[in-house]
Amino acid sequence: MTYPTPIVFVVDDDISVRESLESLIRCEGWEPETFASAREFLARPRTLVPCCLILDVGLPDLNGLDLQKCIASDRRDMPIIFITGHGDVPMTVKAMKAGAIEFLIKPFGDEALLSAIRQSIERSQVMLRREAETGTLRHCYTSLSPREREVLVLVVAGLSNKQVGAELGISEITVKAHRGRVMQKMEADSLPDLVKIATRLRLTPAYRA
Template identity: 40%
Template sequence: MSTADTVVHIVDDEETVRNSLAFLLSTAGFAVRVHESATQFLALAGEITNGCLITDLRMPDMDGVELLRRLRASDAMLPAIVITGHGDVHMAVEAMKNGAIDFIEKPFSEAVLIESITRAASRAAERVQSQAAMDAVRQRVASLSERERQVLAGVVAGHPNKTIALELGISPRTVEVYRAGLMGKMQARSLPDLVRMVMDVRIDPV
């Protein structure tokens, strides 16, 4: 997944600003969608799988800080950049506390905006790749047999083969066989790799 696949969502109540930003970013090679209000954007934010956000701070229906708060509360946060006027730096800092990765003061140069959006798009693409990797791990765990999942739970808990064998009522050699099999199914290169996979997706194998 590359930054070229990332859609930049522009939220601003001023049509001239939306259009000028959209033209600039489109010319720079970004896919762009514009939204005339924070409320309009929130209505579809949960459906966005690979996007980043550029939003004005001061808008009549909902300011940029509140928009970010609601995105976080609904688990729909995107890599976000806020555009701020000269007197709004305090608000911009609040926006960063609520998840924005950058803020840009008006007036800004095209180069500064493009650089910031490129970073946001890269972060969005990385997040999609990370989510895909976690989904793949969950699918691998789901493919394990019940006994393999029991052995995996013991391994993740840090138990030696003898302890796992005693708990499951099987021999240590059988535990080794199951462990070798689940290592292959999980596509783990090593025991630490296996444990890290399961810990990263925060699932209970059993």
């Protein structure tokens, strides 16, 4: 999969830091976007390109750790690199436990930051790829009929065709027909493949023991 130029977002209220990082990022071939506050950054629509966020902890409106919480659920494809001039162990531990890639204390070397950015962009690419694959699977799932969806969750729960038929009140031959269409529509080559897909889509077995 080919991606557009990765974006490196920078949120820091110090204009000299923003300008310095912008120049460094651009020299490496990435696209920098800088913001003076967390709220300014949050107003920027999400972009589906490989990216990462260089985030200052001490911001004037919403601090870096609070911003990390705000974007944790809907921007998981955007790894965070924290930078600060006043770091401590509890702050670092909190940020890293919440998923930060790196926590750098100012002043830090260019290579330390660039290494963290490279790692972040690689992770972002992986997450975007997974998100796209899951989107494709969801599209395949929506093509199933209600009955085919019932058959799917029962089959991946480990029921035989006979048991599925008894559960749904249909013949074993009908189950086989539905099962074949499910495999085709979900582009599954085998039952283990179908189980993996169901797990990916978090489908809950409907079998009543």
